[in-house]
Amino acid sequence: MNVPDEPSLEGLEAAWGERWEADGTYRFDRSKTREQIFAIDTPPPTASGSLHVGHVMSYTHTDLVARYKRMRGFEVFYPMGWDDNGLPTERRVQNYFGVRCDPSLPFDPAFDVSGLQRPDDHPVAISRGNFIQLCEQLTAEDEKAYESLFRLLGLSVDWTQTYTTISDVSRRASQRAFLRLVGRGQAYTAEAPTMWDVDFQTAVAQAEIEDRETEGTYQRIAFDLQDGSGSIQVETSRPELIPACVAVVVNPSDERYAPLVGSTVLTPLFRVPVPVVAHALADPDKGTGAAQICTFGDVTDVVWWRELGLPARVVIRRDGTLIEGRFGEPGWESIDPEAANAAMTVLTGKGAKQARRAIVESLREGGWLTGEPEPVRHAVKFYENGSRPLEVITSRQWFVRTLQLEEELLARGREMHWHPGFMGARYTSWVEGLNQDWALSRQRYYGVPFPVWYRLDADGEPAYDTPILPEESVLPIDPQADTPPGFRAEQRGEPNGFTGDPDVMDTWATSSLTPQIAGRWEDDPDLFGRLFPMDLRPQAHEIIRTWLFYTVLKAHLEHGSLPFTHAAISGFVLDPDRKKMSKSKGNVVVPTEVFERHSADAVRYWAGSARLGVDATFDEQQMKIGRKLAIKILNASRFTLGMEAEPGSITDPLDLAMLASLREVVRDATAAFDDYEHAKVLDLVERFFWRLTDDYLELVKQRAYGAHGPARAGSAVAALRLALDVLLRLFAPFLPYVTEEVWSWWKEGTIHRATWPDADEMAIADGADPEVFDVAATVLSAIRKEKALAKVSLRVPADRVRVRDTAERLAKLALAAADVREAGNVVSLETEEASEASIETVLGAPEPA
RNA sequence: GGGCGCUUAGCUCAGGGGGAGAGCGCUUCCUUGACACGGAAGAGGUCAGAGGUUCAAAUCCUCUAGCGCCCACCA
Numbered sequence: 001m002n003v004p005d006e007p008s009l010e011g012l013e014a015a016w017g018e019r020w021e022a023d024g025t026y027r028f029d030r031s032k033t034r035e036q037i038f039a040i041d042t043p044p045p046t047a048s049g050s051l052h053v054g055h056v057m058s059y060t061h062t063d064l065v066a067r068y069k070r071m072r073g074f075e076v077f078y079p080m081g082w083d084d085n086g087l088p089t090e091r092r093v094q095n096y097f098g099v100r101c102d103p104s105l106p107f108d109p110a111f112d113v114s115g116l117q118r119p120d121d122h123p124v125a126i127s128r129g130n131f132i133q134l135c136e137q138l139t140a141e142d143e144k145a146y147e148s149l150f151r152l153l154g155l156s157v158d159w160t161q162t163y164t165t166i167s168d169v170s171r172r173a174s175q176r177a178f179l180r181l182v183g184r185g186q187a188y189t190a191e192a193p194t195m196w197d198v199d200f201q202t203a204v205a206q207a208e209i210e211d212r213e214t215e216g217t218y219q220r221i222a223f224d225l226q227d228g229s230g231s232i233q234v235e236t237s238r239p240e241l242i243p244a245c246v247a248v249v250v251n252p253s254d255e256r257y258a259p260l261v262g263s264t265v266l267t268p269l270f271r272v273p274v275p276v277v278a279h280a281l282a283d284p285d286k287g288t289g290a291a292q293i294c295t296f297g298d299v300t301d302v303v304w305w306r307e308l309g310l311p312a313r314v315v316i317r318r319d320g321t322l323i324e325g326r327f328g329e330p331g332w333e334s335i336d337p338e339a340a341n342a343a344m345t346v347l348t349g350k351g352a353k354q355a356r357r358a359i360v361e362s363l364r365e366g367g368w369l370t371g372e373p374e375p376v377r378h379a380v381k382f383y384e385n386g387s388r389p390l391e392v393i394t395s396r397q398w399f400v401r402t403l404q405l406e407e408e409l410l411a412r413g414r415e416m417h418w419h420p421g422f423m424g425a426r427y428t429s430w431v432e433g434l435n436q437d438w439a440l441s442r443q444r445y446y447g448v449p450f451p452v453w454y455r456l457d458a459d460g461e462p463a464y465d466t467p468i469l470p471e472e473s474v475l476p477i478d479p480q481a482d483t484p485p486g487f488r489a490e491q492r493g494e495p496n497g498f499t500g501d502p503d504v505m506d507t508w509a510t511s512s513l514t515p516q517i518a519g520r521w522e523d524d525p526d527l528f529g530r531l532f533p534m535d536l537r538p539q540a541h542e543i544i545r546t547w548l549f550y551t552v553l554k555a556h557l558e559h560g561s562l563p564f565t566h567a568a569i570s571g572f573v574l575d576p577d578r579k580k581m582s583k584s585k586g587n588v589v590v591p592t593e594v595f596e597r598h599s600a601d602a603v604r605y606w607a608g609s610a611r612l613g614v615d616a617t618f619d620e621q622q623m624k625i626g627r628k629l630a631i632k633i634l635n636a637s638r639f640t641l642g643m644e645a646e647p648g649s650i651t652d653p654l655d656l657a658m659l660a661s662l663r664e665v666v667r668d669a670t671a672a673f674d675d676y677e678h679a680k681v682l683d684l685v686e687r688f689f690w691r692l693t694d695d696y697l698e699l700v701k702q703r704a705y706g707a708h709g710p711a712r713a714g715s716a717v718a719a720l721r722l723a724l725d726v727l728l729r730l731f732a733p734f735l736p737y738v739t740e741e742v743w744s745w746w747k748e749g750t751i752h753r754a755t756w757p758d759a760d761e762m763a764i765a766d767g768a769d770p771e772v773f774d775v776a777a778t779v780l781s782a783i784r785k786e787k788a789l790a791k792v793s794l795r796v797p798a799d800r801v802r803v804r805d806t807a808e809r810l811a812k813l814a815l816a817a818a819d820v821r822e823a824g825n826v827v828s829l830e831t832e833e834a835s836e837a838s839i840e841t842v843l844g845a846p847e848p849a
Numbered sequence: 850g851g852g853c854g855c856u857u858a859g860c861u862c863a864g865g866g867g868g869a870g871a872g873c874g875c876u877u878c879c880u881u882g883a884c885a886c887g888g889a890a891g892a893g894g895u896c897a898g899a900g901g902u903u904c905a906a907a908u909c910c911u912c913u914a915g916c917g918c919c920c921a922c923c924a
Binding site: 007008009211214216218234235236237238249281282283286287288289290291292293297298299300301302303304378379380381389420422423425426428429430432433435541542544545571572574576580609610611613614615616617619621622624625627628631632634635636637638639640642679680683686687693694697698701705781784785787788789790791792793794795825 | 851852853854855860861862863871872873874877878879880881882883884886887888889890891917918919920921922923924
């Protein structure tokens with residue numbers, strides 16, 4: 001026993017952090033079987049920037065489960081990943097070093113970063129290889145900072161189990177998964193209209209799109225019937241796409257337009273003859289009920305275009321500007337090509353917004369405009385990281401078939417255990433709303449390349465239908481650097497030679513494999529067999545449609561199973577004004593300062609009191625309470641362990657009652673933890689702890705000092721030590737530092753590998769009545785109240801205390817009467833049977849000063 | 850437009866058919882042989898609103914309002 005005189009929280013994080021690392025306390029033992037293992041698919045944080053208190057909360061939630069399961073005897077696989085793959089990293093490197101990637105440049109082995117850090121200059125063009133070097137260099141620094149913060153927070157991660165999403169292991173897994181999708185016909189390449197960001201100049205997937213309320217205008221425009229018999233009014237927010245108009249569509253049941261279906265109208269300004277067609281998606285209640293179909297203004301246009309078999313006239317370039325007029329050419333028929341091209345000149349080279357203004361003027365001058373443009377606010381689709389609305393651009397991309405999987409994926413969602421349960425609805429609603437296959441290609445540089453080459457024909461044109469794929473054994477490969485089997489390097493780009501697929505995969509193609517990557521899928525089949533499917537995926541609700549969905553999709557297609565059986569969804573952290581904390585709002589709290597002010601245990605206490613799925617308010621007050629609790633644990637433990645009486649057999653009814661009560665706490669807390677209700681566990685345990693210190697400890701203090709002889713003192717001391725032993729373990733997942741500190745005073749080994757308390761440890765209290773404790777505490781509390789109201793010291797004697805209650809409760813009080821008398825300094829404790837309970841206290845004179 | 854969640858004391862939140870709760874904050878008191886980084890106690894609420902079910906509703910049902918989030922084909 002080694003109890004310090006003045007226990008303190010200061011320095012615990014550093015001391016125990018080092019000790020846990022040195023002892024390998026959280027090291028994963030891979031010799032265990034799947035049944036003995038609890039595997040966690042840790043979210044890899046994006047390694048570009050810094051962690052904030054939102055991370056602190058959600059990662060603490062995961063750690064609570066990890067520590068609980070470990071104490072329950074599971075061997076916990078708790079790895080850490082760093083997401084250093086993808087656009088955020090790419091952008092950060094561009095800004096940080098002032099460079100841009102030019103894939104046409106050759107790799108420069110002698111490249112020196114030091115001359116580069118001039119972000120205000122024009123960006124320096126560097127090769128893809130050098131660019132990736134810089135990405136790795138910068139993210140390595142971030143990862144170090146993240147790790148030290150996570151260690152400070154006390155995450156029980158096995159730091160030997162780390163991975164990065166751009167590593168060879170991750171690239172190999174991504175490419176292997178891709179090849180298998182291709183092999184099964186689940187991935188395909190096609191030239192197809194796809195959502196496109198004109199600034200990043202890349203395709204984006206449905207999951208990366210968000211709606212933003214945007215200012216726009218509706219203009220009502222006349223489309224003349226070609227036979228001169230009148231016109232159709234069309235309302236549009238995108239008049240700049242009139243040159244791309246290929247039809248006017250109405251609802252088949254719309255009587256206003258029924259006679260016109262099948263006739264031909266001329267587009268304004270460009271005088272292109274286009275048909276009036278009917279389709280169920282045309283909404284009679286929107287606008288005039290007649291809409292222009294353009295190639296392509298939005299996803300609906302794509303549906304109409306495809307289902308109605310319309311031609312395409314594309315007017316928007318990949319950079320978002322409009323093309324030059326080519327009316328009069330095949331496919332660009334106009335009854336007045338000269339006028340059409342003149343009208344186009346005004347738009348050429350302009351972005352959508354400017355072109356819109358320009359064409360409205362032309363329309364007005366030409367008399368096509370009906371009324372004035374009407375300002376509206378409407379939802380417009382943006383890439384989540386983008387600044388200009390998405391366009392629909394036709395380009396060659398790889399896709400993963402998802403649309404026909406809806407029923408199977410919904411079934412997977414039902415198979416999953418969601419915590420909290422209602423979060424499953426997010427997944428369901430996403431799967432039900434899928435309207436495109438997963439667009440997998442990104443026209444970016446930093447990422448996992450497609451392991452694909454294409455043969456070039458005699459004219460140097462790629463044969464996309466017969467891609468050349470590598471053997472899995474050579475992965476990962478870079479088709480820009482590596483040569484496909486059967487070709488020589490010099491044949492790259494030559495007629496009858498080959499070319500590498502220039503694109504990289506969507507980052508989610510890699511992130512959706514985190515269970516496989518962390519589990520070394522195919523690289524270490526023995527390990528993978530012990531880990532997969534994993535047990536727990538912790539994550540934020542905002543990425544259910546991306547990370548969770550894609551991970552389920554990949555596992556479903558590759559393994560025919562869920563990737564994990566439980567999904568625990570944490571909420572956001574809100575600032576005190578109840579706004580979500582985010583970098584862009586500038587209201588993030590830097591975690592390191594919070595740790596310094598309150599201690600890691602205190603911060604974990606705050607995080608642990610927030611339930612899963614519920615947004616939590618950032619509340620330093622709550623951390624102060626956590627700190628107070630941690631200090632109280634130190635002091636109460638010191639007191640308990642410092643008692644001189646020898647612990648004996650526990651025989652006193654009050655002691656047994658306290659243990660009977662603790663027994664219930666253990667049962668309830670265990671059940672709650674099994675249900676992922678960590679906040680309830682903390683509440684139960686904390687509540688009991690305060691009862692123990694405020695009531696029980698006060699009640700038995702004098703007896704423990706020996707007021708009634710060694711045997712009864714021994715009962716109190718033994719009960720207290722047992723309660724402390726159990727409580728420390730109940731608190732251990734929440735307050736790993738302070739509980740480990742106290743544990744080290746009197747126990748061997750680490751508390752974090754100790755066994756989670758079992759109700760049977762209090763079997764001695766079997767048959768004991770917890771109400772003895774309640775009744776005694778109630779009477780003590782009433783005596784305290786009298787003293788507080790009389791504004792006297794608690795030491796002042798109570799000459800007479802008369803308790804009226806039922807015979808049953810009075811009998812219970814009698815069992816603890818001696819303790820109550822001493823704790824309340826009661827001279828005479830009288831009882832009287834009564835149907836109405838009451839406690840009457842007559843105070844004695846204060847002691848003379 | 851559809852869905853999910855929330856609305857309980859000044860604040861942060863638990864509770865979920867039968868007593869309106871905790872902590873903080875506030876007020877008062879107490880330096881009692883673990884702890885003043887402490888302790889004891891007090892005041893404070895029409896459980897968002899309206900209907901309904903029930904012997905009994907903060908709790909179940911319906912509707913309404915406000916807030917938040919997720920989703921939706923931009924005419």
